[in-house]
Amino acid sequence: MRRILLWIVAAVVLLGGISWTLLQPRYSGPGPQVGAEVVRDDWGVAYLFAENSWDLYFAQGYASAQDRIWQMDLWRRQGTGRLAEIEGRGKAVMDYRLRALRLEEVATALFAQLPPEQQEALEAYAAGVNWYLRQHHLPREFQLLHYRPQPWRPTDSLVVWRAMALMLSNLFDDSPGSLPSPIPSIGSNAWAVAPTRSATGRALLANDPHLPLTQPGPLWEVALNLGEEGAQGFALPGVPGLVIGRNRHLAWGLTAFEGDVADQFFCRWGQEQRRYRTDHGLGTIDAQRPIVWVRLWGPLRVPVFWQAVEYTEFGPVLERTRRGVRSLRWAGAQALPDERLVTVEVWRATSVAQLQEAAGGLGVPDMNIIAADDSGNIAHLVRGRFPRRQRFDTPRDCEDPKLGWQGFVDPSELPTVINPPGGFVASANGAPPVSTGVYLGRGWPYARQERISELLAANSQHSLNSFGAIQADVLVPGAQEQVRDLLASVDTSRLDSTALQALELLRAWDQRATADSIGTSLFQVWSSYGRGLGGLTQTLGFLRQRLGPDPATWRWDRLHAAVLPHELARLDPALSVGPLPRQGDGHTVDPGPGQADLSAPVPFRQDFGAVLRLLAEVGGDARAVLAVGETGDPSSPHYADQGTMWAQNQYRTLAPLGSRPNGGVTVLRP
Incomplete structure (x- = not known):
C-alpha cells in the first residue's frame, strides 16, 4: 500500500511539473488603434501621449509592465490566493485564507456593472500589458522562481484594487468600546490651503501616503496626455488611471479613512449543523474545497487539498461552535451599488465639484480625499461604501433584523467640507471633518492631525517650502x-x-527626532x-x-534607518534596499515607525512610512519623491535612485504639465 501511495505522489509531482513547464502562457490580444508614445525622463518616469482613450490606457498597461510586471503579478496572486504556486508552502495558508474572500468572483461581478468606457479602459490596459509580455524579456524575479506570468485580464486590475482595499481594512478589529488612540496603526497625511493662506495666491496641496516600505514601492509615477488633456501623478501598478496627482486645474491626495466596513455575524444552528437561523428563515451552509498548488523546487508544483471553506449568506465562516457559526461580512466582498473605477475618472476632473462627482463612485477602500482647484476651492471629502446600521452590537445576531445591514450610506450623506473658514483642510487618518449623523466608525488617531493643523494655522503665507517643512516635522508628541x-x-x-x-x-x-539628534x-x-x-x-x-x-x-540616524525589503530577498538579498539612515519615529508627522530590536544590525528599523511625498501648487510648480525608484527591474538605474533623496527629505521638481522630456521614446503602432 505504501509503495502504491508513493507512486501516486510521484505521478502527481511529475504531472504537476509537466503541466507547469510545458503549458507556457500565450499572450495575445489587440494592439493600439492609432498609436501612442512612451517617453522617459531622466528619472525613468513614463510620459504617455495618445489621441484616444484606448491607446492611452494601452500605453499605460505597456509602460506599467515595463517597470512593474513582477509586482503586478505578485499583487494579482495575493488577491487570488496563488502565491504558493511560485513561492512554496510558506504561502499556502495565506492562499487558503485569501481564496475564502473570492476576490476573483467579486472582480468579475464588478466588471460587469462598470460603464462601457471603464470596461474599455481595463481591456486596453490589459492589452498593453500582454503586448509587452509578448515582446520582451522578464525581470530577474521570474528567473529566480522559474515561471512566466499568465496573460493579464481586465478583471485582474480589479483584483489588485480589491487586494489593496483589503490591506487598508481592519477586518478583524471588531471589539466594542474601543477608544481613540494617538498612535496610528496605519496612516497618511494630506492637506490643502486656500489662496488666502498661500504666498503665491494659488491653492496648495501636500500628500504623503504611509504604507509598508517595500521594494518596489506601491506607487508608480506616470504622466497621462490625451490630446490637449493631461495629468501627472501616481498610479497603482496594475490599475489604469491615477490615484493621486494633478492636472492644470486640480490637485488631489488621499489618506485612508479606516472606517467600520466589516462586521461579524453569529448564527445559531437549526435542527442540523448545515442549516443556520436568520431573521428571514433558515439558511444553508455553502462549502467549497479550494485546491492550492504549491511549488516544491524549480518548476515543480503539487496540489494541496484543504478542508472546505464554509460560507453563510453573510460571508466566510470564521468559527464553528456547538451553538452556531460566526462569519465575517466585509463591504468589499461584493460588487457595491453604483461602484465605479474612479481612477480613470478623477484625473480628468477640472474642479472640486467634478472631483466630488467622480469620487462618489468609490466603493472600497474608504478614503479621505483632499483636493484644491484653480478657482481657489479646497475640499475634504470622505468617500466609500459604509454599511447602514440601526444598532452596533457585536457579534451581530443573525436573527435580529435590527442588526443586519440596511444597504449602504449614500455618498450625499458622507462628510464633505468645502472652503472652511480657517482656509485649510487636513487629514491624518483622524476623525471625520464633520458629523453627518450616520455611523462610519470609531477610534481614530489624532496626534498627527493636531500637529499638522497647528502648523497650518500658524502661517498665513504658505509655500511649497513651508509644506515641505511640515512633511519633515519630527516633533515627538508627549x-x-x-x-x-x-x-x-x-x-x-x-x-x-x-x-x-x-x-x-x-x-x-x-x-525633535532629527537625524543628528x-x-x-x-x-x-x-x-x-x-x-x-x-x-x-x-x-x-x-x-x-x-x-x-x-x-x-x-546621532539618531546611526541607530534608526529604513529598510525596504523585496519579497524574494531570501533568494537574492541584493534585491532589497537599505538601510537608509532616517529621522523621525513612530509618532511624528514624518513617520519613522518600526520594531525596536537592540541586538539587530539596525536597532530601530523603520518598516513603514511615506512611500511618496508630493507638494503641488495648483496650476503651478510641483515637487515629489518616491521612497525608492520608478522601476522594479533590478537591472535598471532607476531601481532605487530616489532612495537617498527620500531618506533625507529632499524632492525632485516635476516637469511642467503637458511637457515632453528628451529621453528615450517607445512608439506603439497598430
Whole structure:
C-alpha cells in the first residue's frame, strides 16, 4: 500500500511539473488603434501621449509592465490566493485564507456593472500589458522562481484594487468600546490651503501616503496626455488611471479613512449543523474545497487539498461552535451599488465639484480625499461604501433584523467640507471633518492631525517650502512628559561624568527626532530598557558599545534607518534596499515607525512610512519623491535612485504639465 501511495505522489509531482513547464502562457490580444508614445525622463518616469482613450490606457498597461510586471503579478496572486504556486508552502495558508474572500468572483461581478468606457479602459490596459509580455524579456524575479506570468485580464486590475482595499481594512478589529488612540496603526497625511493662506495666491496641496516600505514601492509615477488633456501623478501598478496627482486645474491626495466596513455575524444552528437561523428563515451552509498548488523546487508544483471553506449568506465562516457559526461580512466582498473605477475618472476632473462627482463612485477602500482647484476651492471629502446600521452590537445576531445591514450610506450623506473658514483642510487618518449623523466608525488617531493643523494655522503665507517643512516635522508628541519621568527615576549623585553628560544632553533635547539628534537616541534606547538606574546603565552600555564612548557622536540616524525589503530577498538579498539612515519615529508627522530590536544590525528599523511625498501648487510648480525608484527591474538605474533623496527629505521638481522630456521614446503602432 505504501509503495502504491508513493507512486501516486510521484505521478502527481511529475504531472504537476509537466503541466507547469510545458503549458507556457500565450499572450495575445489587440494592439493600439492609432498609436501612442512612451517617453522617459531622466528619472525613468513614463510620459504617455495618445489621441484616444484606448491607446492611452494601452500605453499605460505597456509602460506599467515595463517597470512593474513582477509586482503586478505578485499583487494579482495575493488577491487570488496563488502565491504558493511560485513561492512554496510558506504561502499556502495565506492562499487558503485569501481564496475564502473570492476576490476573483467579486472582480468579475464588478466588471460587469462598470460603464462601457471603464470596461474599455481595463481591456486596453490589459492589452498593453500582454503586448509587452509578448515582446520582451522578464525581470530577474521570474528567473529566480522559474515561471512566466499568465496573460493579464481586465478583471485582474480589479483584483489588485480589491487586494489593496483589503490591506487598508481592519477586518478583524471588531471589539466594542474601543477608544481613540494617538498612535496610528496605519496612516497618511494630506492637506490643502486656500489662496488666502498661500504666498503665491494659488491653492496648495501636500500628500504623503504611509504604507509598508517595500521594494518596489506601491506607487508608480506616470504622466497621462490625451490630446490637449493631461495629468501627472501616481498610479497603482496594475490599475489604469491615477490615484493621486494633478492636472492644470486640480490637485488631489488621499489618506485612508479606516472606517467600520466589516462586521461579524453569529448564527445559531437549526435542527442540523448545515442549516443556520436568520431573521428571514433558515439558511444553508455553502462549502467549497479550494485546491492550492504549491511549488516544491524549480518548476515543480503539487496540489494541496484543504478542508472546505464554509460560507453563510453573510460571508466566510470564521468559527464553528456547538451553538452556531460566526462569519465575517466585509463591504468589499461584493460588487457595491453604483461602484465605479474612479481612477480613470478623477484625473480628468477640472474642479472640486467634478472631483466630488467622480469620487462618489468609490466603493472600497474608504478614503479621505483632499483636493484644491484653480478657482481657489479646497475640499475634504470622505468617500466609500459604509454599511447602514440601526444598532452596533457585536457579534451581530443573525436573527435580529435590527442588526443586519440596511444597504449602504449614500455618498450625499458622507462628510464633505468645502472652503472652511480657517482656509485649510487636513487629514491624518483622524476623525471625520464633520458629523453627518450616520455611523462610519470609531477610534481614530489624532496626534498627527493636531500637529499638522497647528502648523497650518500658524502661517498665513504658505509655500511649497513651508509644506515641505511640515512633511519633515519630527516633533515627538508627549516626549516632554516622558523625558521628565525618565530623569526623575534616577539619583544623579551616584552617576559618573559620562552618565551626567548623557542626562544633560537628554534634558536639553528639544523633543525633535532629527537625524543628528543625540537626545532622541538616549530617549528611545532608555525607553526600550525601562526607567530607573538599571535602565540608564543598560542604555549607556549599549550606546558606548554600538556608537563609541563619546556621547556627542550618538546621532539618531546611526541607530534608526529604513529598510525596504523585496519579497524574494531570501533568494537574492541584493534585491532589497537599505538601510537608509532616517529621522523621525513612530509618532511624528514624518513617520519613522518600526520594531525596536537592540541586538539587530539596525536597532530601530523603520518598516513603514511615506512611500511618496508630493507638494503641488495648483496650476503651478510641483515637487515629489518616491521612497525608492520608478522601476522594479533590478537591472535598471532607476531601481532605487530616489532612495537617498527620500531618506533625507529632499524632492525632485516635476516637469511642467503637458511637457515632453528628451529621453528615450517607445512608439506603439497598430
